[in-house]
Every structure is written in structure tokens, then in C-alpha cells.
Amino acid sequence: MDLLARLASAVGEKNVLAGPDEIAAYAQEPRGLFQGRALAVVKPANVAQVSQVLALCNESGTGVVPQGGNTGLVGGQTPDASGLQIILSLLRLDRIRDVDPLCDAMTLEAGVTLARAQEAAESVDRYFPLSLASEGSCTIGGNLATNAGGVHVVSYGSARALALGVEAVLADGRILSTLSKLRKDNTGYDLTSLLIGSEGTLGVITAATMKLFPRPRARICVFLGLSEPARALALFGEFKSRLGPELQAFELMPRIGLDFVLRHIPGSRDPLPEQYPWYALADFASMQDDGIEDRVIAALADTEAAGLSGAAAIASSLAQAEDFWRLRESMSEAQKFEGGSIKHDVSVPIGDTPAFIDEASRAVTAFIPGARPVPFGHMGDGNIHFNVSQPLGMEKSDFLARWDEVNEIVHGIVAKLGGSVSAEHGVGVLKRDLLRRVKAPVALEAMRAIKASLDPKGVLNPGKLL
Numbered sequence: 001m002d003l004l005a006r007l008a009s010a011v012g013e014k015n016v017l018a019g020p021d022e023i024a025a026y027a028q029e030p031r032g033l034f035q036g037r038a039l040a041v042v043k044p045a046n047v048a049q050v051s052q053v054l055a056l057c058n059e060s061g062t063g064v065v066p067q068g069g070n071t072g073l074v075g076g077q078t079p080d081a082s083g084l085q086i087i088l089s090l091l092r093l094d095r096i097r098d099v100d101p102l103c104d105a106m107t108l109e110a111g112v113t114l115a116r117a118q119e120a121a122e123s124v125d126r127y128f129p130l131s132l133a134s135e136g137s138c139t140i141g142g143n144l145a146t147n148a149g150g151v152h153v154v155s156y157g158s159a160r161a162l163a164l165g166v167e168a169v170l171a172d173g174r175i176l177s178t179l180s181k182l183r184k185d186n187t188g189y190d191l192t193s194l195l196i197g198s199e200g201t202l203g204v205i206t207a208a209t210m211k212l213f214p215r216p217r218a219r220i221c222v223f224l225g226l227s228e229p230a231r232a233l234a235l236f237g238e239f240k241s242r243l244g245p246e247l248q249a250f251e252l253m254p255r256i257g258l259d260f261v262l263r264h265i266p267g268s269r270d271p272l273p274e275q276y277p278w279y280a281l282a283d284f285a286s287m288q289d290d291g292i293e294d295r296v297i298a299a300l301a302d303t304e305a306a307g308l309s310g311a312a313a314i315a316s317s318l319a320q321a322e323d324f325w326r327l328r329e330s331m332s333e334a335q336k337f338e339g340g341s342i343k344h345d346v347s348v349p350i351g352d353t354p355a356f357i358d359e360a361s362r363a364v365t366a367f368i369p370g371a372r373p374v375p376f377g378h379m380g381d382g383n384i385h386f387n388v389s390q391p392l393g394m395e396k397s398d399f400l401a402r403w404d405e406v407n408e409i410v411h412g413i414v415a416k417l418g419g420s421v422s423a424e425h426g427v428g429v430l431k432r433d434l435l436r437r438v439k440a441p442v443a444l445e446a447m448r449a450i451k452a453s454l455d456p457k458g459v460l461n462p463g464k465l466l
Helices: 003-011 020-024 047-060 114-122 140-145 191-195 229-246 255-264 292-305 318-329 331-338 350-367 396-400 403-416 432-438 441-454
Strands: 040-042 064-067 086-089 096-100 105-109 163-169 175-177 204-211 218-226 247-254 278-286 312-314 345-347 372-378 383-389
Touching (some): 003 040, 003 047, 047 064, 047 086, 047 204, 096 114, 105 114, 105 140, 140 204, 218 292, 218 318, 229 350, 247 255, 247 318, 255 331, 255 372, 278 292, 318 331, 331 372, 331 383, 350 372, 350 403
Parallel strands (some): 040 086, 064 086
Antiparallel strands (some): 105 204, 163 175, 163 204, 247 278, 247 372
16 A cells, blocks of 8 residues: 555544645745745644654655644745645644643644634633734644744743643653643653654644633733834833833834835724834733833833933724734835745844844944845844845845845844844755854754754654754
8 A cells, every 4th residue: 555545544644735736835935935845734633643643754764744824934834846745734633631720721733823822822811922924824733933022022921931831742652641730740851842843853842731820900002103213122121121021022113114014904093193213112011900001101101201202192992902002013025015024933132132233233324225124023132134125226146146145144134143044934955054053063953963863864844943
């Protein structure tokens, strides 16, 4: 019996897609930068079927590319061009196994979307803080495989910090489970953290136990005008000092990015009556029904008096807060209409973000006159999406041909500041070769040794990360 027939026996014939048209949607990532071919798309329904699939593929030496919602941006979820790998879609593993408000924990399967996870928490009056622009389609398994960050890292940490345990299938089909509601378990190596962020190269995450938190009773969303990123950093420091954990998110946006959104995204509206070179979007939350608005207004008055910020708009409704956030979350999409965009997902120490933005912007525009830097993102944790739009009048192909050279410039400045070339999107294929250059040799050797131990045949997401 050939492999496809054996896979069909394991998961059901209708859950093995082998036609080119059936495979096409799974074989390309959202930006179209990576597109491959696959032997088939295999869609198991539970961990036992995942175990069977991996055992069969390991036996035959067939590469397995795990895939969740297919929202990744570095090619980690796409097959190569050989047509010999299978795509393992985990979307059918979509059960919410348990939600426990007393333990503040819930156990979800890998195919549960992030939005459904948030809803599950709300159903028991709890809060799950992981939040991404793609939360309607990205999945818990993918979030954990890439150690997703999002807008609330400043208060709650990334996906790794939110996980209590995982269930994963190893390359040979064995099932490893660290699922637990325990907050303390000091019994050896932290296998949970090892698997999270490994991008499916060490094991396929099939479920996870995630932390829950008390649901905030009051929220305040503020959109502020700023003169420069240095003022944003000072403003962030003041908010943290005065409001502590009530500061849930702090995002930085340039005027050029806002202009792109206003120009190209229907329904967008400028929140402030006058224009500023930069903007901050801050979210605050409290466990009490009242008092936070007064504290935020007092902080805003003092920071404006100190010259840290200009005008500010406080969302008067949930709908207006969503409008503010839509401006931020539409920034990447709006850039598509401005031609080619060379993008970077980098992080530097929070205190160095203004220096990084200034130096990188000057260096890039010196290298390509007329280039339009659009640095925005999670200033509260030092993660800046340093995107560069092509100069007006320049051919898109000519601009994108400079991708590697622009990367060299930006990543060189990141390295000088002690930062990271991949803050939250992962390594995948896009940054695989770069990782070899920026990671210490001993660290790479240790990573390769772990990979060889857990996946000696190299069937798990081959060619990704390492």
C-alpha cells in the first residue's frame, strides 16, 4: 500500500487532499513570498490520528509541514518546491477540552482560533490576553509554534509566557504531554518552553493548557499625538510609573503610516483635529468598574503639561476604541497600495527604540533616496516593524531587488544595539540563513543537537529555522 493510501486509512479518504487545485490554497503563505508544492494535504481530527500520520511519514522519510491558520509571514508553514512533502493541517483539531475559572486555565486543541480562545475565556468571566490582528483565523497551535507576541506583551508576555503545558506528537509518532494546570512544577527540563517557538521542527503541538486572568471591568483607549519617538518613550515610562499593570498596550505609529491607512482603507478617520509627526495608541484596563478614567485623564494632563504629548482622543465607546485599533492594525495592509514594501520584524531594548528608528531611517533613505520608512509597532516591548515603502516613481521590481541590501543595513543597526532580527514572526525560511549569521555558534550547535535527537530523520518541517 502506498503512502497516500495508508494516510487515507488513518484519517479518512476525504481528509487527504491530493489534487493540485485542492492543495493550492495551503501551499502559499498570505503575502505570496513563499509558494511550494505538496504531495498532499492531510487533515487529522485528533491527536491519535496525528500520531499515526507522523509515524507513517517518519517510516517513509516523508517531510511533514505542520500548518494552522496559514497566517504566518516567514514561510514556516509552506512546503518546498519538491512536491514530496505533506502539509499537515491541524484545523480539524478544534475542541475546547476544558475551561477552569478556579484554576485560571483552559485546555485547547491546536486548531482553535485565537478569537475562539478569547471567547472561551469570556464565557467564564475570564480574560485571555493574547491578541493579534489575525486572531480571527490564526490558531493556538500556530501561535505557540511561533511564540506569537501581539499587542499585550507589555503586560502579559508572549505565547510562551501564557502556556502552562502542551501536548505534542514527536517525529516518530510518540505523544509527549506536559498538559497541566499546575503553576509550580520543578521536575526537570522545561519541555513546554522548548517546543514553543520551535516552529514545528521538534514536534507538532496538538493541544495546550493556557493561563487565564481576571476579566477587566473597565477599559480606556487613548490616541495621542507626539512630536518624536523619544517623547513616546518618555510617555511610556510615565504611564508605566503611574499606572503600572493597568497599562495593557502601547503602540507607536508614524504620520506616514496613518496617511496610508486614511488614503486606502475605507471607513478610516483621523482621530485628532491636527496632524502630528508621530502617534501613540495606549490601552488601559482595571479590575474595578470606576476610577481608571480619572487616573488616565490626570496622567494625560500631566504628560501634556510636561511637553511629552500633544492632543489626545479618549475613545468614548467600544466602537471608537475599535476604530483606533483598526488604524494601527491596517498599517501593513495599507502599504500594499503604495507599491513595494521591504519589511522587518525586529526588536531592540525598549530604551533604544528612538535611536534605532532614527538611525535606521537615515541609513535607509541615504541608501535609497526617496525611500519611505514606516516604522510602527509594539514600542512597549521594543518590537518595531520597520517597514520601508518604495520611493514614488521608482519601479517596484527595482526597489524589491534591494531587499537584501536594506536588510543588511537595518539588521546591522539592530545587532549593534543588542537586538533581535526576529521579534515575533519567527524564522521560517525567510530568516533561516540570517539566523546562521546572528546566532552564536554554540547556540546553533545546541539547537542542531536537540533537533537531531528528537527528529533524527529530519521529517519535521524540513528546511525551516535550521
